[in-house]
Each structure stands twice: as C-alpha cells, then as structure tokens.
Amino acid sequence: MYASIVFAPLGLLLCTVVHATVNVNVGMLHLSSFEKEPLVSKYYLLPAAQIAFETVAKRLERGVYKNFSMTHVSTNECCTRPVRSTGALASSMYHDDGVDAFLGPAVSPDMAAVADMAAYWNLPVLAGAATSTLLDNKTRFPTLTRTGPCVELMVQFMTAVLRHLGLTSCAILRGLPIDIVYYRYVLPDAVFAGLERNGITVVEVYADQFDTLDKALEKVASVSKVIFISTSPVRDIMVRAHHLGLTRGSHVFLNWIPFEYSPWQTSSQFENNDAETVEALKALLMMRYHVPDIPVYHAFQSELKDRQLSLYGREGSGENLYAAATHDAVLIYADVINEIVAEGGDVRDGRAVTKKMWDRTFQGVTGQIRIGANGDRLEVCELLDMTDTNKGTFDVIGTFDEATGAIKVHEPIKWPGGKAPTGY
Numbered sequence: 443m444y445a446s447i448v449f450a451p452l453g454l455l456l457c458t459v460v461h462a463t464v465n466v467n468v469g470m471l472h473l474s475s476f477e478k479e480p481l482v483s484k485y486y487l488l489p490a491a492q493i494a495f496e497t498v499a500k501r502l503e504r505g506v507y508k509n510f511s512m513t514h515v516s517t518n519e520c521c522t523r524p525v526r527s528t529g530a531l532a533s534s535m536y537h538d539d540g541v542d543a544f545l546g547p548a549v550s551p552d553m554a555a556v557a558d559m560a561a562y563w564n565l566p567v568l569a570g571a572a573t574s575t576l577l578d579n580k581t582r583f584p585t586l587t588r589t590g591p592c593v594e595l596m597v598q599f600m601t602a603v604l605r606h607l608g609l610t611s612c613a614i615l616r617g618l619p620i621d622i623v624y625y626r627y628v629l630p631d632a633v634f635a636g637l638e639r640n641g642i643t644v645v646e647v648y649a650d651q652f653d654t655l656d657k658a659l660e661k662v663a664s665v666s667k668v669i670f671i672s673t674s675p676v677r678d679i680m681v682r683a684h685h686l687g688l689t690r691g692s693h694v695f696l697n698w699i700p701f702e703y704s705p706w707q708t709s710s711q712f713e714n715n716d717a718e719t720v721e722a723l724k725a726l727l728m729m730r731y732h733v734p735d736i737p738v739y740h741a742f743q744s745e746l747k748d749r750q751l752s753l754y755g756r757e758g759s760g761e762n763l764y765a766a767a768t769h770d771a772v773l774i775y776a777d778v779i780n781e782i783v784a785e786g787g788d789v790r791d792g793r794a795v796t797k798k799m800w801d802r803t804f805q806g807v808t809g810q811i812r813i814g815a816n817g818d819r820l821e822v823c824e825l826l827d828m829t830d831t832n833k834g835t836f837d838v839i840g841t842f843d844e845a846t847g848a849i850k851v852h853e854p855i856k857w858p859g860g861k862a863p864t865g866y
C-alpha cells in the first residue's frame with residue numbers, strides 16, 4: 443500500500459488530495475434477444491449508451507462537467523426470463539456493484555420490477571424505451587424518468603384527432619398477423635383503455651377470430667365509422683377494405699406508425715402504388731411521433747450504425763428514436779449530477795436527483811428535451827393525409843403538442859367523397 447502511494451503519478455496524487463471527485467455508477471439492464479424486441483434490444487441501446495458515456499467523459503475532460511466521474515456496469519441477461527429475475531439482476535447490481543442509478547430495462551413489465559425496487563432503494567431510474575402505460579403512475583414509480591416516446595401520448599393524440607373530427611366512437615382492428623408485441627398487445631390495449639377513459643365509445647374486433655380478413659373488416663365496419671388498424675403495413679388491408687366498398691367516404695381508417703422501420707414498410711407502403719391502391723389509401727389517416735430532423739440527430743444515428751457494425755458485424759434498420767432517447771437519458775442524468783455535485787448535494791438521493799430532472803428542459807441529440815412534471819418526456823405527434831392524390835403520397839397536415847394538449851390542423855383533410863364520415 444505504501445509502495446503504491448510512492449509510485450503513483452504526482453498529478454493524480456495531487457488531484458485526489460485537492461478535489462473530492464464523486465463517482466456515479468450506472469447499472470444497465472439490456473435485452474440481448476434481437477428477435478424478440480429488435481428496436482429496444484441491446485444491439486441498439488448499448489452502443490447508444492456507450493456513445494453518451496463517452497460524451498460525458500469528454501465533457502469532464504474539457505471541464506464542462508466538474509468533480510465527478512461516471513462508470514457503468516451492464517448485463518445482457520435481462521427480460522428473457524420471468525419478470526422477477528430482472529428484479530434479481532437489479533438487486534445484484536445494487537448490492538455487488540453499488541450502482542447509483544439504473545438505465546433500462548427497455549421492456550415495460552421488467553422495468554416495473556426495477557423501478558419498484560429503485561423506489562425502495564431511493565435510486566434514480568432512466569429509460570429511453572419502456573414506454574408503456576404500465577409505467578405512467580409516478581406515485582408508484584417516483585424515481586423513474588422517461589425520455590422516450592410514451593404510448594400514452596399516442597392515446598392523447600388520437601383522442602384529440604377524433605375530437606377534432608367530431609367523431610365519438612372508434613373500432614380497433616387487432617389480432618392481425620404481425621409478430622410484434624407492440625402492435626399485438628401494447629398499442630391496442632393502450633388505445634382501448636385510453637379512448638374509453640377519454641369518453642370515446644370503443645369496440646375491439648380480433649381479426650384472428652374470423653375465417654377471413656374480409657369478414658373481420660365487415661364486422662369492424664359495422665360497429666364504427668372509425669377503424670384503427672393495429673399493425674403495419676396496412677396497405678393490403680386497405681385494398682381489401684376498398685374491395686368491400688368501405689373506402690368511398692363511409693369510413694375513416696387510422697393507423698399509427700411510430701417511426702421508419704423497414705419491416706413495417708413505414709413509408710414505402712405509400713410509394714409506387716397502382717391506381718387502385720392509391721384510391722384505397724385515400725380513406726387512411728396516418729399518425730406518428732414527430733422524429734427529430736436535425737443534423738445532430740442524423741449524426742448520432744450514423745455514429746450508432748458505425749458502432750453496431752464494429753460491435754456486432756451488422757447495422758440496424760433505419761434510424762432508432764429509442765436509441766437516441768436512451769443516449770439522451772444518460773446526458774440529462776449527467777447534467778443533473780454535475781449540478782448536484784457543485785451544490786454539494788447527495789448523488790445517491792434518488793428522489794432529489796429525479797426532482798431535478800422533472801419539469802425542465804435539456805439538450806440532446808433529439809434536440810430540446812422537455813421533461814414534464816410527471817417525469818415523462820413531452821413530445822409532439824403528427825397527423826398525415828394523402829396530400830398528393832395522384833402519386834398517393836402522404837404528408838404532415840397537423841401536429842399535436844403534448845405540453846398544451848392542442849391539435850393544429852393546417853391543411854384540410856382530403857376526404858374521399860368530399861366530406862367526413864358522419865353518424866356512429
């Protein structure tokens with residue numbers, strides 16, 4: 443021990459003596475299965491977090507941040523076993539690694555286990571994914587801060603769209619053949635519960651309980667003028683609906699595509715279509731999150747791809763908002779730790795750390811990050827209609843800002859038949 447002090451570089455020794463440096467250790471819980479939940483797997487979120495940790499290190503080096511250091515530990519074993527195993531993983535990070543905060547898990551039920559335990563330990567939890575409504579209750583999860591696009595926002599947006607159109611009911615067409623938990627359960631469950639809570643009459647129709655898609659479409663069309671289709675792509679379903687005569691102005695179809703993702707054919711389903719398909723798609727209004735279109739966001743996404751290639755030998759599909767939100771979760775945590783250290787506060791007081799993140803704005807690769815008073819990020823959504831009825835392409839005609847709850851539609855909807863569907 444004596445020897446190690448003697449041979450330590452002089453600078454390091456002085457530094458340790460003069461300034462107290464606090465270390466914060468972030469525990470990350472990642473999902474390694476690419477197949478199960480590709481967009482929120484470690485193949486995106488781990489390199490995204492790494493890029494953020496490197497930015498934090500550079501800021502410390504340059505003196506933008508002072509007097510703390512940030513380390514991280516991570517596990518890839520999360521979210522593939524029963525939910526309580528994730529609690530066990532978090533527990534060993536707490537006891538063995540002494541973590542000061544958690545990042546992840548990206549899967550909401552597993553996150554609930556970690557966030558319950560973190561509330562008990564009074565440690566902050568950060569999430570760029572884990573966006574389901576299960577985690578909305580911040581009385582239960584008082585130390586959870588989410589920077590990703592939450593599902594509840596989509597429900598508020600859809601309610602605003604229906605109210606704007608003067609429509610009071612909605613049918614959900616679900617149970618369609620898509621092997622993505624988000625479209626099969628998370629989204630339709632949240633839409634059903636949320637619309638009902640907001641006073642909209644809502645009925646669910648499970649397509650897999652009918653012999654043919656046509657029969658399911660006839661059923662769903664008989665219960666409401668408004669049909670929300672919980673899958674992607676929707677093009678072929680719209681063509682079936684067209685053959686059944688449901689796209690000539692009697693009904694309006696809605697779908698939700700959170701972002702560009704090639705297996706969902708997010709944009710490509712609206713490109714290069716024949717005349718009949720274009721006709722069919724005229725009855726569709728599309729909804730999505732506003733995705734940042736700023737140089738720093740695209741630069742991050744290309745850095746992420748480079749890193750995926752070098753780490754895993756393949757790059758992901760399209761740009762990934764969850765990854766960017768995970769990156770930014772690390773940055774806002776670092777901003778707040780920097781302030782707490784300067785104020786002489788306790789970086790392990792999870793409620794105090796969390797309180798500093800809520801109800802304020804930060805900057806990240808996703809642009810301005812507005813964290814609401816309940817610790818979830820406030821976002822903007824977009825409504826798209828077919829604006830070029832010759833080519834059949836869709837463009838943004840309205841926006842919804844969660845901060846104000848206001849929807850602004852700046853271009854009239856081009857209804858097939860010239861007017862909005864009326865009646866139930």
Ligand SMILES: *[C@@H]1O[C@H](CO)[C@@H](O)[C@H](O)[C@H]1NC(C)=O
Pocket residue numbers: 461462508509783784
């Ligand atoms: C933080 O570091 C600066 C020098 O980088 C020093 O002047 C200051 O006293 C330190 N503050 C604390 C709280 O250690």
Ligand SMILES: *[C@@H]1O[C@H](CO)[C@@H](O)[C@H](O)[C@H]1NC(C)=O
Pocket residue numbers: 579580581582
């Ligand atoms: C929120 O969580 C608290 C604490 O667990 C619970 O008492 C309350 O009923 C929950 N509220 C809702 C709306 O679920």
